Amino acid sequence: MWLSSAAAPELEGFHPTGGQIGSTNEVAAFGKFDPWPPSVWIDSAGLALVSTTNKGKFQAVIAADARPGPCLVRFYNAEGASEPRFFVIGSGAELADREPNDHFTNATAIAALGVTINGNFDKREDVDNYAVELKAGERLHARMESHTLMSKVDAVLRLVDSDGYQLAWNHDHATFDPLLEYVAPKDQKVIVQAFGFPYPAGSEIRLAGGEGSFYRLHLTTGQAPAHLAPRGESLAYGTPVTGVLTNVAQRDAFTLPVKKDQWVSLQVRAAQIGSPLDAWIQIQGADGKEITRADDSNGSADPALEWKPTMDGEVKVVVGSLTRRGRPDFRYELLAAAAPPAFKAVLEKGTLTLKPNEMNSVNLKIERFRGHTNKLEARVTGLPSAITATCTNVPAGNGSAVVAFIAPADAPPFQGPVVVKLFEAATGLEQVAPFELVSRSENNGVPGGYQQLAIPQVEHLWLAVLSNAPAATQAAK
Known part of the structure; x- marks a missing residue:
């Protein structure tokens, strides 16, 4: 006989990974779940996972009015929680x-x-x-x-x-x-x-x-997807245009009005919509000379750029093929948007564990864009009544802030999502600080991580307030 301590669940995924609206199906979960069964948290009210007596097996009950699409699922027990994984509610x-x-x-x-x-x-x-x-x-x-x-x-x-x-x-x-x-x-x-x-x-x-x-x-x-010609020769902010580069020499040019010192964001979507086009994007002045150009952006094959005009007037936005080829399926979408000063914050971890009479913290990575200088304040919502959270060091520029969570000696156990936000007093804007599920890594040239996911980020921090009682053990022969 040997004894093993209970541990937080480790969830890797499900098979089947989805089910039809209004159906009930047996689902196998992959991972480690001692003791059985774990508690289940799902971000969709239309899906329930009901544990069975067989370890690792659930009944997935999907409501008739469930919203189709991917759901996030976590398992948790008295020792902590798993990372979230996906289950998809299908419409067909x-x-x-x-x-x-x-x-x-x-x-x-x-x-x-x-x-x-x-x-x-x-x-x-x-x-x-x-x-x-x-x-x-x-x-x-x-x-x-x-x-x-x-x-x-x-x-x-x-x-x-x-x-x-x-x-x-x-x-x-x-x-x-x-x-x-x-x-x-x-x-x-x-x-x-x-x-x-x-x-x-x-x-x-x-x-x-x-x-x-x-x-x-x-x-x-069904039919082949529509390969639309560009809708006119001008760009309107916030309204995408769609085009296709059908021949080698083709470059599509659009007129865009700009104002001095008002940032412009331009984005081409080709790979993201399944097009084989490897696109580039360029801004030209009235004289036809290049002002700025981009071909890739943040690990994506699709180009994007931001630009701060130095004058009022019009510019040309040009889209072309990096490989200098054209085909009937070289489709793209082009979007121009105004880009005011802005900020972004992300959590550096997705779960936080506390015990009574302890403190733990999570870092916020904060970025400011296009000259943003307004004062920011971190806030946490959804906390259980016994837990407090403080943050007093939000930087004036790019950097990190620490959000500290404190549990008193009599804090009862708790497991659930809490939301970390940044508040901008000058405008009243609140923005959630998510935890990004997408990641990029490389080991001796071999890619790792998941660069594109059905749900790219979690809009909460999972807080686990554990008991001070000794961990349970399991006996096995």
């Missing part, structure tokens, strides 16, 4: 992956398109196959979500015919997740193959599998 038909379907000759038949398949690569070298019947001229649209849901797989989609001949494939698209489209030249059966590599990548080149290798595969059919 949902299916669960059924094994065996590891070869194109025994693919799972999909009776009707317009469906989402919840799958998990159960073992190393696993490939899931799905058979679809297409009519001549029909367009198949296959899109996978895995990386954006914090899966441990870098997924690939491959399309083959009934003889195994490759028709199309895609590895990464707008994110690390794949998307492919195929127009059937005749009535035919095609097989969508889903597989992937471990993420983050290791030293072995093998297909991924095991707990946490989950995905959602969306299979639909």
Whole structure:
């Protein structure tokens, strides 16, 4: 016999990772949950996870009036809380992956398109196959979500015919997740193959599998997306224009009115909307000379820039292709916006643990933009009555501030979200300081972290006020 101390839950994800509105489904949770069951917090009132007697298994109950989209889920117990993970409420038909379907000759038949398949690569070298019947001229649209849901797989989609001949494939698209489209030249059966590599990548080149290798595969059919020509030759602040660069020499130019010392923000969305265009953006003066230019922004392939005009008048905003190519699917959206002085704050951690008669703190990273100088004050809302929070060192410029939380000796246990905000007295503006789930890292050239997620940040700090009582233990043989 051995004894193990209870610990805070560790949640890695779910399979299936989603479900249809109005349905009830059995869901397996990946991670460590001792003791069982943990308590569950969900940011959506339309979803409930009801624990069963089988460890790691829940009934996911989705209300008929639930709002579709991704939800954040945390597990917690007397020792603390897990990091949040995703469960998706789907608005259409949902299916669960059924094994065996590891070869194109025994693919799972999909009776009707317009469906989402919840799958998990159960073992190393696993490939899931799905058979679809297409009519001549029909367009198949296959899109996978895995990386954006914090899966441990870098997924690939491959399309083959009934003889195994490759028709199309895609590895990464707008994110690390794949998307492919195929127009059937005749009535035919095609097989969508889903597989992937471990993420983050290791030293072995093998297909991924095991707990946490989950995905959602969306299979639909329909018309090609509209490739719109630019709407006019002028930009209006706050109203996006849409265009497509169809030939090698094409550059789209738009007139934008500007005023001296009033900041302008310009953003191009191409990769973010699934376009293969690698765009650049440029501002030209009345003489046609370049004032400023950008091609990438903050790790994204899409360009963005901010500029402070030195005069009143008009400028040209020009969009082009960095690779000097043009195609009918080189779509983009361009948005111009006024950019007044502003500030931003983010939490440097997402959970905070306290015990009675103790103090703990969280750092706020504060950035000011475009000459912002107004005084800022940190505030915390949603605190239990026994807990106090103070912050007196918000910097006048960029920097960090410390928010201290204090629990008195008689503080009762508490687990839940509290909200840290920055208050600007001069304007009355309050702004939430979130914890960012997105992250970027690199180890010897190998990317890590999750740069784009279904929900990029959590709008709260999870506060765990623990008991001073000794931790519970579990006996095992």
